[in-house]
Amino acid sequence: MIFGIGVDVLEAARVKKVHDRYGEHFVERLLLPGERAQLDKTKRKERFLAMRFAAKEAIVKAMGTGFAHGVWIRDVGVVQNSWGRPEVVYSPRGEKVRRKLGIGSGFVTLTDEAGLIVAVAVLEAAEKPARPVVDARRKTVRRKSERKPGTRRK
Ligand SMILES: CC(C)(COP(=O)(O)OP(=O)(O)OC[C@H]1O[C@@H](n2cnc3c(N)ncnc32)[C@H](O)[C@@H]1OP(=O)(O)O)[C@@H](O)C(=O)NCCC(=O)NCCS
Numbered sequence: 266m267i268f269g270i271g272v273d274v275l276e277a278a279r280v281k282k283v284h285d286r287y288g289e290h291f292v293e294r295l296l297l298p299g300e301r302a303q304l305d306k307t308k309r310k311e312r313f314l315a316m317r318f319a320a321k322e323a324i325v326k327a328m329g330t331g332f333a334h335g336v337w338i339r340d341v342g343v344v345q346n347s348w349g350r351p352e353v354v355y356s357p358r359g360e361k362v363r364r365k366l367g368i369g370s371g372f373v374t375l376t377d378e379a380g381l382i383v384a385v386a387v388l389e390a391a392e393k394p395a396r397p398v399v400d401a402r403r404k405t406v407r408r409k410s411e412r413k414p415g416t417r418r419k
Pocket residue numbers: 273274283322325326327328329330331332333
């Protein structure tokens with residue numbers, strides 16, 4: 266089940282401006298450690314920062330929190346796996362919010378063209394354990410999945 270979707274369009278030049286002005290301080294405020302490690306290896310650093318910024322906005326929209334409710338810019342992010350696919354990651358604080366809201370796996374896709382960055386995020390709802398049901402006759406609590414077939418309660 267889908268928990269939420271989010272999208273962001275960003276002019277890469279805006280992020281470049283902020284980076285030019287604040288430099289390392291901006292990078293430290295923006296990136297999670299895993300993202301930071303990837304930045305150090307990438308050649309197109311401005312593009313990387315803009316894409317991470319857009320991804321974060323798309324993720325917080327999908328979470329429904331925006332940059333509020335316990336989620337700031339360094340609490341969510343994306344790190345590419347060995348195939349290059351961006352995967353959603355959280356800080357310990359972001360992880361707490363993720364669990365509290367019942368968010369499961371996350372997916373992000375990114376692209377850029379003509380100076381614009383587009384990020385789309387999809388978050389799945391976490392899988393819930395089967396709902397406990399009370400068997401009044403036996404006075405026991407068992408999970409739906411434990412019931413024998415053909416023994417539906419009336
Ligand atoms: C959600 C958020 C990230 C939107 O960011 P934005 O860049 O200001 O605006 P966008 O045009 O990308 O998106 C706005 C839309 O997001 C959606 N949105 C707003 N709050 C949302 C939320 N909590 N959950 C999901 N979607 C939300 C709405 O559809 C909104 O449209 P509206 O303004 O017509 O109601 C905003 O709440 C926020 O926290 N912004 C902080 C941005 C920031 O710190 N910028 C620093 C620049 S260096």
